[in-house]
Amino acid sequence: MTDMLGVAMKPAGKSRQLTTFNLEKRSKTIVLPPGRKVTIGEVRGAGYIGRIWLTFPGWFWQHWHTTAAIDPTMLKSLILRIYWDGSATPAVECPMGDFFGAGQCEFNSFTSKYVGTSSGGFYTHWPMPYAKGFRFEVENRHPRNGTDIFVNANYQELDAMPKGAGYFCTQYRTGRRKPGEEALIVDTAGSGQFVGMMLHMQGELLHYLSFLEAPEYVYVDDDWDKPRFTGTGLEDYFSGGWYFRDGEFAGPLHGVPLKDPLRSMVTMYRFHEADAVAFDRRFKLAFVNPWEVDRLKPYWYSSVAYYYGNTPTPPQPPLPPHEEVMKLYRTRDTDHISIP
Structure with missing residues (x-):
């Protein structure tokens, strides 16, 4: 009955918000200089x-700094890290753009249940439990440009971490795949x-x-x-079909925020609820194309896997150098109508 009533039930504990707004200084943001790591809050x-919302200038506009540098690669230059329970190892570590569905360095507003971008803002509603606390960190790996960041993170204080709850974790991967190679996600x-x-994903050829043939x-x-x-x-895994024949869409649990057939660019998401995949010791997911290699061409991909684990210090693949992360980036410079 409690689950059915949902938001009608008063939550346990105290409701609080971590924010970049400084009440004394009346300053809304925290500065992120190039080449620096900054703790947003602890x-x-x-x-x-229960919710994280953030935004930052410098990727397609500058708010009051009208002459400041603008670079959409800021979406892949800012690294989001979240640490649980005093751990020295982040459970969440990935570029901002990739986490929020803008890993192609383009901002398309889309609203899903757990992650989205809405008219200039980035949000997530993934529940993120913890036993002893958390630390929120952002690193700016842009070689030249600084920016600042607005953050509001709503959290609930409890006497103890909810029984049976796992720690929210991510794994980020990126790279070039030759014909026949798997695209490892987690x-x-x-x-x-x-x-x-x-x-x-991006094909090297236009x-x-x-x-998209890889199951x-x-x-x-x-x-x-x-x-x-x-x-x-x-595309079947993402609950689409026929190379997403009708183009971009956004559903609560699956969607395609970006599809450009001419530029061979697709961004996809899928979230699991009743179909979450349970594991007791280990878990791996990869996409493997069954076609003969002579029919395939190289492509690039970057991915963020979302999962819950039993430890605040999950195994993390090494974060690639900034230059490697940016190899996926391709600028669209042509309006077009194309059939996949």
Whole structure:
């Protein structure tokens, strides 16, 4: 009954907000100089984050600094990190743009249940429980440009971390894939559940979308030599079909915020609720194209996997150098109508 009533039920604990607004100085933002890591805020005690909203200038406009540099690659230059329970290792570590669905360095407003971009803002509603506290950090890896950031993070203070809840975690990956190579999304150990991903893809050739033929291969616990289950195609995993024939859309649990067939660019997301994939010891998901390699062409991808784990210090792949992260970036400079 409690779950059915939802927002009609008063939440336990005290409601609070972590914000960049300084009441004494009446300053709304925190400055992010190039090449610097900045702690946005730190909270001690048990609880959970229910919402994070943020935005920053410098990617397609500057607010009151009309002559300041503008560079859309800021979307991949700012690194989001969240640390749980005093850990020295982040459970969340990825470029801002990739986490929020703008990993192609373009901002398309879309509203899903858990992650979205809405008219200049970036938000997430992933529940993020913790036992001893959290720290929110942003690094600016842009080689020249600084920016500033607005943040509001709503959290609930509790006496203890909710029983049975996992720690929110991400894994970020990016790179070039040659014909026949898998696109690894997540490979982690421990117990928990996989709850979705944001995936950005670009073909090296124009007007090429055959990378969407790759189904998911899902490996769980003892099913490691052979996937426990597979899909029928990459766009099928994202609940689309026929290379997303009708173009961009945004649903609560799946969508395509960006599709440019001419430039071979697609951004996709899917979130799992009743279909979350549980694992007890280890979990891996990759996309593998079954076509013969002579029919395939190279492509680039970047992805953020979202999952819950049983430790505040989950295994993290090394964050690639800024130059490697930026190899995915392609500017669209032509309006067009195209059939995939």
